[in-house]
Amino acid sequence: xxxxxxxxxxxxxxxxxxxxxxxxxxxxxxxxxxxxxxxxxxxxxxxxxxxxxxxxxxxxxxxxxxxxxxxxxxxxxxxxxxxxxxxxxxxxxxxxxxxxxxxxxxxxxxxxxxxxxxxxxxxxxxxxxxxxxxxxxxxxxxxxxxxxxxxxxxxxxxxxxxxxxxxxxxxxxxxxxxxxxxxxxxxx
Numbered sequence: 025x026x027x028x029x030x031x032x033x034x035x036x037x038x039x040x041x042x043x044x045x046x047x048x049x050x051x052x053x054x055x056x057x058x059x060x061x062x063x064x065x066x067x068x069x070x071x072x073x074x075x076x077x078x079x080x081x082x083x084x085x086x087x088x089x090x091x092x093x094x095x096x097x098x099x100x101x102x103x104x105x106x107x108x109x110x111x112x113x114x115x116x117x118x119x120x121x122x123x124x125x126x127x128x129x130x131x132x133x134x135x136x137x138x139x140x141x142x143x144x145x146x147x148x149x150x151x152x153x154x155x156x157x158x159x160x161x162x163x164x165x166x167x168x169x170x171x172x173x174x175x176x177x178x179x180x181x182x183x184x185x186x187x188x189x190x191x192x193x194x195x196x197x198x199x200x201x202x203x204x205x206x207x208x209x210x211x212x
Contacts, residue, residue, distance in 0.1 A: 078143035087115035104191025127168025
């Protein structure tokens with residue numbers, strides 16, 4: 025009986041810590057300066073990607089961080105990301121959105137998810153959408169994201185990057201991670 029209580033208590037503690045890790049860490053934003061808040065830990069994010077980019081996404085002509093160069097990650101989208109050394113795999117110019125959506129798999133609403141790009145929105149044209157606009161997501165960064173209805177929280181035109189990095193917490197190398205904004209990277 026003690027083992028059962030210990031197991032249930034441990035399970036409750038893990039669940040509570042998981043929910044706490046999903047808490048939002050918002051700060052004020054200034055879209056003109058491309059300063060977006062740290063956001064929250066996206067533990068269910070598919071950390072590595074195939075390297076495929078959405079149709080219509082244009083490579084950046086003069087990115088601050090060129091493909092093959094190194095940078096330090098200042099973002100904290102997931103555990104072990106902040107402070108990690110990134111290798112730039114791709115650099116693209118587009119509109120980038122922070123969105124709120126309810127997963128198609130059910131569960132709690134995901135607020136202030138970073139990042140979804142213009143080319144990952146269903147029926148989006150080349151013009152940026154305004155905060156408050158309702159969209160359907162083509163992105164598949166997290167379970168239940170694809171085909172979810174979302175609300176645009178903010179939009180910035182910037183260079184976004186696909187990167188490889190090894191988490192500062194150890195573990196497997198993350199390859200083709202999508203997306204980091206230019207303001208979330210700094211020189212080595």
